[in-house]
Amino acid sequence: MAAKNPSTSSRQSGQLKTPKGTRDWVGRDLLLRDHIFTVLERHGGVPLDTPVFELRDILAEKYGEDSRLIYNLEDQGGEACSLRYDLTVPFARWLAMRSDVQNIKRYQIAKVYRRDQPAIARGRLREFYQCDFDIAGTYDPMIPDAEILRIISEVFTAFDMNITVKLNHRKVLDGMFTVAGVPADKIRSISSAVDKLDKAPWAEVKAEMLEKGLPETVADRVGSYVRRSGTLSALLGELSLDTELCGNESVAEGIADLKLLNSYLEAMSVAEEVSFDLSLARGLDYYTGVIYEVIPQNNGKTQVGSIAAGGRYDNLVGMYGKRPVPCVGISFGVDRIFTLLDAQRAKKSGSELAHEADVYIMAFGGKEFDGLLADRMRVATRLWDAGIRAEFSPKVKPRSTQQFNASDGVPVAVILGQEEVAAGQVRVKRLHVGDKNAAEKDKGQLVSMDDLVEEVRKLLDSTVPLS
Amino acid sequence: MAAKNPSTSSRQSGQLKTPKGTRDWVGRDLLLRDHIFTVLERHGGVPLDTPVFELRDILAEKYGEDSRLIYNLEDQGGEACSLRYDLTVPFARWLAMRSDVQNIKRYQIAKVYRRDQPAIARGRLREFYQCDFDIAGTYDPMIPDAEILRIISEVFTAFDMNITVKLNHRKVLDGMFTVAGVPADKIRSISSAVDKLDKAPWAEVKAEMLEKGLPETVADRVGSYVRRSGTLSALLGELSLDTELCGNESVAEGIADLKLLNSYLEAMSVAEEVSFDLSLARGLDYYTGVIYEVIPQNNGKTQVGSIAAGGRYDNLVGMYGKRPVPCVGISFGVDRIFTLLDAQRAKKSGSELAHEADVYIMAFGGKEFDGLLADRMRVATRLWDAGIRAEFSPKVKPRSTQQFNASDGVPVAVILGQEEVAAGQVRVKRLHVGDKNAAEKDKGQLVSMDDLVEEVRKLLDSTVPLS
Incomplete structure (x- = not known):
């Protein structure tokens, strides 16, 4: 809290705004994050919070061409620093510094x-939230991979x-590319x-493949593979029959992994949400195993693309320190998810500034x-002490109408009258939301101050929440 | 999640670290913030989140000499931006932009x-958390001021x-300064x-006062006033008897405010935590009414100074826009509070990476x-679906010892054996933490898969939490 002589320049030039590609978040949207946290904590996630800027060296040469999108801090004497570009590099830097950590499930929101061209309506900003959950360390094969997919399902169910x-x-x-005849140096x-x-x-x-120098027969063969998708079990069955494909060692290893994964996904009741899609490639180079992308179903007019994505990256952390740490993770695109939810919710009424109270x-x-203000304060104090939002x-x-x-x-009202208060009593009453007649007939119940908290709790427990 | 060719320079120069004056936060400490949120939401707080950087104009000329501590972003073409210095200016900017908001209780963590000299052991960093709660808008006098003091009490109780x-x-x-003879231009x-x-x-x-040109008699008179402190009611009683002091209009207004405040603090059961301290001045110019500072009691060796501070500032928002919005608020020094709690907790064992599980x-x-892995997954899935941390x-x-x-x-174990699982049953058992003998004697209880969630809930409800 500090401000002395507010500049007039910002008002005169009409610059009372947030910087390009940024926005304020207020109220309801922020509380949505709790849905994610509940799931991530249920799965043993430990929260991590890293500085908003890192030493420039830590970020340098990590993002290829996209490095031009990195925000740098001004050189004001001292270390050269840049704002973080994602949450994975800071996590890898942290893991490399913490050689005492063998296994960890960590989350960070x-x-x-990214100094990119913003497209705010589609939830694409220069400053945006990510929420990452990663499982780092050595585990028996595909067990953490299955748990990540389970977590994805739980988050969107919430x-x-x-x-x-996908x-x-x-x-x-x-x-598959090798079997189709794509030269090794063209695979990426x-x-x-x-x-x-x-x-x-x-x-x-x-056409793009041909332009990149692939013979048409090879391109067509790639096409015959990658245009296939289906449930894991169905497509795995199909691919297993393709002896030429399965003769490739890399394919055979991948298929063995996916068979194991599928059995775990069935045990965790999430196999049905997963579609094996042979065209999914993901841009980043460092993935070494399963990769996945989450697509909203029936998202109507709001085109936001994928709303979460991730995969296994077993070699990344080893590049920062001496010890390799295999990892698998997921990154939720929080702003895109909120943009979708906002579109769904637009039909519903209510301000985003609304907050909830119990009493x-x-x-x-x-x-x-005289208004009985001190008595209302005393009642509020009893309820606050009991953890009730009053x-x-x-x-x-x-005035009555104001109140x-x-x-x-x-959901619940506590009503004070001069005589009742003098006798140490107040009235508690359920507010029949949406039914004014019933509300007016219900006179509530007179209770002594000492029973207040208990009686309010009873009414709250028997009230179905609106939201 | 993106990293291609990790630079070797950072490893070679040993620069695998966070920038000066910043640190990573992990695990337990971050969860402490929930204590604050619970209180702030109980009082109707609406969360606000603003960009980490603002247009430089918005921050310019707000912090006097301390402006040199502001971090600027590099000029990479586009708008000139700086990292926020506090949460009050962004809140005032937001309020000025949102003319539809009349009254609001908002919180922001x-x-x-601040590019200051860090003193990490005392919780003083260059990047640090603040948590602000402010009540903006026109209310009857001292009601929001009293609620802020109540919130302070609830947060530290938590x-x-x-x-x-103070x-x-x-x-x-x-x-008081005027009555003592301090010239108006020397008051600040x-x-x-x-x-x-x-x-x-x-x-x-x-000595400092004399150096600033105050006559010794005036300095002594100031001293006789400001070295007084006590409970609000006692000191208000004393001051009311001082007819010369109360003859000053400003003093009389302040005392009337404080009398009203004290009656509200008594109704809210927090009067005892408040000490009226006539030497408390607070550095910032913009305060217009009550000011306060929170000091930890018996904080032993950890000297962290004040851990929360705030006051009423009725004219600040009006400086940014056309409409004045009176405000009163509190800013919690989250890092200092965590530093204190860490010192208290140092005696206790346990890693900061610990997380909680129910089962x-x-x-x-x-x-x-064969390990019954798929069955363990199925059991976990049932528990996760029920919101239980498994x-x-x-x-x-x-291996047994591993498990x-x-x-x-x-607190609770679910135990699977080949034969029981084949019969659709598992064993649930309370883990008698700290009492190995009792744990070994207790064989738990065999339940059918369908009753599992219910039986686990019963055991969890009857288990006293450790933390």
Whole structure:
């Protein structure tokens, strides 16, 4: 809290705004994050929070061409620093510094920074939230990979969103390219062409491959593989019959992994949400095993693309320190998820500034009525002490209508009258939201001050929450 | 998640570290923030989150001399931006942009940035957390001020910390200086000398006043006033008898405010934590009413100074826009609070990476034992679906000792055996933490898979939490 002589320049030039590609978040949206945390903590996640800027060296040469999007801090004497670009590099830096940590499930929700062209309506900003959950360390094969997929399912169930998880395996993909006849030095660039199949038609993708120097027969063979998708068990069955494909060692390893994974996904009841998609390639080079991308189902008009993505990266941490630490993880695109939820919710009413209360404390009286403010405060204090969210009018002598309006949406009222208060009693009453007649008939129940908390709790427990 | 060619320079020069004055936060400490949120939401707080950087104009000329501590972003083409210095200016900017908001209780927890000399052991960093709660808008006098003081008390009760709130009123302070004979143009500079009385002896403060050109008689008169402190009711009684002091209009207004405040604090059961301290001045110019500072009691060796501070600032928001919005608020020094709690907790054992689980799922068997991994997964899935934090060993065939060690501190175990599982049954058992003999005698209870969740809930409900 500090401000001395507010500049007039910002007002005169009309610059009372947030920087380009950034926005304020307020109210309801922020509370949505709790849904994610509940799931991540249920799975033993430990929260990590790293500085918003890192030494420039730590970020340098990590993002290829995209490095130009990194925000640098001004050289004000001292170390050269840059704002973080993602949460994975800081996690890898932290793991490399903490050689005492063998295995960890960590989560981090934080903003990342990219000096890109913002597209705010689609949830694409320069400052945006990511929420990463990663399992680091050596485990028996595919067990952590299955748990990550289970977590994805739980997170979107908590948001009441239907999703499809597109899944592939880098070893299947790379081996398949080899079998199709793609030269080793072209695999990554052909892979990135294939990755566009979710947005572009096959003809376009094929044209790109030919342009990249692939013979047409090879391109067609790639096409016959990568345009296949289906449930894991169905497609695994199909691929197993392809002896030429399975003769490739890399493909065979990938298929063995996926068979094991599928049995775990069935045990965890999430196999049905997963679609094995041989065109999924993911842009980043460092993935070494399963890769996946989450697509919202029936998202109507709001086109936001993938809303979470991740995979296994066994070699990344080893590049920062001496010890290799295999990892598998998922990154949730929090802003895109909120943009989707906002679109769903637009039909519903209510301000984003709304907050929830359990109890509204009112006072009424006749001519001599002094507002009973200190008594309302005493009642609030009892309820606060019990952890109950209680509010009252911040007026010495509040009007009845003011108090009724302010109690809109609050499930329980505590009502004070001069005589009852003098006798150590107050009235507690359920507020029949949406049914004014019933509310007016219900006179509530007179209780002694000492029983107040207990009686309020009973009413709260028997009230069905609105949201 | 992105990293391509990790630079070797950072490893070679040993620069695998966070920038100066920053640190990573992990695990337990971060969860402490929930204590604060619970209280702030109980009082109707709406969360606000603003960008980590603001247009430089918005921050310019707000912090006087301290402006040199502001971190600027590099000029990479585009707008000139700086990292936020506190949470008050962004809140005022937001309020000025949102003319539809009349009244709001908002909270924000976020990191702020100051290029100061860090003193990490005392919780003083260049990147540090603040948590602000402010009540903005027009209310009947002193009602929101009293609620802020109540919130302070609830927050530190949640942390199990004993505190004293030092409180003063700018009008009492300024009027008192006038009565003592301090010229109007010297009031702020004398005020800042007086503010040092908590760290320096009177003789030193007096010397500073004389140096600032105050006649000795005036300095002594100031001294006779400001060295007084006590409970609000006692000191208000004393001051009311001082007719010369109360003859000053500003003092009289301040005292009327404080009398009203004290009656509200008594109704809210927090009057005892408040000490009226006439030497408290607070550095910032913009306060217009009550000011306060929170000091930990018996904090032993860890000297962290004040751990929260705030006051009423009725004119600040009006400087940014056309409309004035009176505000009162508190800023919690989250890092300092965590530093104190860490010192208290140092005696206790346990890693900061510890996380909590409700249930550990184990499997045991003889020679033919295959580890029952898929069954452990199915059990975990049932528990996760019910919102229960369940874990199991990520080994196909885990050893008994591994599983016992991993279940340390977890209150309930679900135990799988080949035959029981074949019959659709598992064993649930309370883990008698700290009492191995009792644990070995207790064989638990055999339940059918369908009753599992219910039986686990019963055991969890009857288990006293350790933390």
